[in-house]
Amino acid sequence: MPGRTPEPGEDPREIPDATIVRLPLYHRALMALDRAGESTVSSEQLASIAGVNAAKVRKDLSYFGSFGTRGVGYDVPQLLSEVRAHLGIQRSRNCIVVGAGHLGTALLTFAGFADRGFSVVAAVDVDPDRVGSRIGGIEVGHQDDLDRLVRENDVVIALLSTPPEAAQQVADDLVAAGVRSILNFAPTLIEAPEEVVVRNVDLASELEILAFHEGRRDNEVAPAS
Amino acid sequence: MPGRTPEPGEDPREIPDATIVRLPLYHRALMALDRAGESTVSSEQLASIAGVNAAKVRKDLSYFGSFGTRGVGYDVPQLLSEVRAHLGIQRSRNCIVVGAGHLGTALLTFAGFADRGFSVVAAVDVDPDRVGSRIGGIEVGHQDDLDRLVRENDVVIALLSTPPEAAQQVADDLVAAGVRSILNFAPTLIEAPEEVVVRNVDLASELEILAFHEGRRDNEVAPAS
DNA sequence: CCAACTTTGTGAATTCTTGCACGAGGGCGG
DNA sequence: CCGCCCTCGTGCAAGAATTCACAAAGTTGG
Structure with missing residues (x-):
C-alpha cells in the first residue's frame, strides 16, 4: 500500500x-x-x-x-x-503528537513506546485550554509552533490524532516541516507526497471488520431489499 | 489470518x-x-x-x-x-471497554463509533479510583462485574485496553461471558477459542513499520556487527 | 569419531491478490 | 429511435504470499 x-x-x-x-x-x-x-x-x-x-x-x-x-x-x-x-530503531526516533484530545493524551502517556524505539518529544493542539498544559511530561504547544517544534526536536514521525476535518491541513504542515512518516488516526484519507509514508489506524474500521465476522455467524447475510 | x-x-x-x-x-x-x-x-x-x-x-x-x-x-x-x-451493522452492535486508562478513556469518548454502527455501552476497570466514575456518559464498573455487564447489555464486542500482563486473563473472562469478538490493544498475543475473532492493534508495531521505511531512506541498512 | 537427532534455509507447489483489458449493457443526445 | 459514449462486471494473466517438504548443517551422546 x-x-x-x-x-x-x-x-x-x-x-x-x-x-x-x-x-x-x-x-x-x-x-x-x-x-x-x-x-x-x-x-x-x-x-x-x-x-x-x-x-x-x-x-x-x-x-x-x-x-x-x-x-x-x-x-x-x-x-x-x-x-x-x-x-531502523537502533537509536530512538523522535515523534510528535498532533491533537491532544483523549486519544492524543493516551498516545502521550503510553508507556510502551520507549522500549520499542520511539520517543514522544512534542505535542501540539489548537485548543487554548490545552495549549500550555503538560501531559505525560510533555508541554503541549500551539499548532502554529508545529514547524519549529518539529525542526528543533528532530522529529521524523508524527502521530496524527486530530478530528478528521483538520487532518489534511495538519498533514500538509507536517510534510512542510520535514516529517517523513505519519501515523494517521483520523478516519479520512490523507494525501501526501510519495516519499512520505502514511499508515492509517481507523478504530471504527477495525470494529467493522470484527462485525463482518459476527454477521457471518448470526445468520445468512440478509441483503438490503 | x-x-x-x-x-x-x-x-x-x-x-x-x-x-x-x-x-x-x-x-x-x-x-x-x-x-x-x-x-x-x-x-x-x-x-x-x-x-x-x-x-x-x-x-x-x-x-x-x-x-x-x-x-x-x-x-x-x-x-x-x-x-x-x-x-453486519444494520443495527448497532454493543461494545464494552475493558481497562479505563488513558486509551480506554479515549475509546469511551470517541465520537466516531456511533455513525459506524457501534455503541459503547459499558466499561470496567480494576483501579478503585476509576471504578464508579463516569467517562463519556458511561459508568465504569468493576472488573468483577464484567460477566454481568456483558450479559445484561447484550455486548458482543470487547475493546481490550488493559496492560499486557492482564490481557490474557481478561480475554478469558470475556470469552466466558459470551463475547465473540475482541479488539486487542495490548501488545501481547492473546489466545482465544477459534470461534472468537481477535484483531490486534499494536501502536508500537505501527510505528516500527514506519521506522522501517525511514531506515530505508536514511542509509543502507547497517547490519549488526 | 560416528550415528542419531534436531532445526535451519530454501526450492517448488499452491493459494491468494492484484490489475489489465475488454465485452456487455445501459443512458443520453440528436 | 438510433448510435455514441460511458462505466460496470469479469476472465485472465501476472505477481505476491504462504505452505510444504526435504536436503544441508550443526549438536550431542556414546
Missing part, C-alpha cells in the same frame, strides 16, 4: 511488505524472550509467541541472512539486534 | 479477506458521499475517495452482486445499505 518504489537494483535482498508488518511481532517476542533470559529460540517457539507459523518465521528471517544455527535455533540477543537494525 | 473454516460449499459467494478489510473504507467513503447529497458514484470516484484503484473497487463490490448501472455508476444510498448489510 505505501507504494514502494520498484527500483530495479534497489537492494540486494528486497524484503516483502508482508514480512515487514511481521517484523514488529518478532521484535516484541524477542524482547520478551530476552527479558526472560532465554539465550536461544527456535523458529517453532518464536512462531508460537508471535502467533504465526514456523515456516513463515524462517522465511521472514532468511531475508536478512542466515543467523540461525541448525539443530539449535537463533541466538536471541543477536537476532534481536538484527531485527532492530532492519526496523 | 482469522483462520476461515474452508468448508467446501460454505456460502454462495465467498468474500476474500483482502476485500473484507477494504469494506470499511468504502463504508466511510459512501457515508461522506451520502452526507454530501451525492446520489450516484462511479467506481473511479469511490476509488479515489477510498484511496484504492477503480478495478479493485469494482471487483470488491461484485462479490455481493451487481448493483451498479453501466454508464452511470452506483446508487449511493443503495450501495451504502448493501455495504452495511454485509458488514
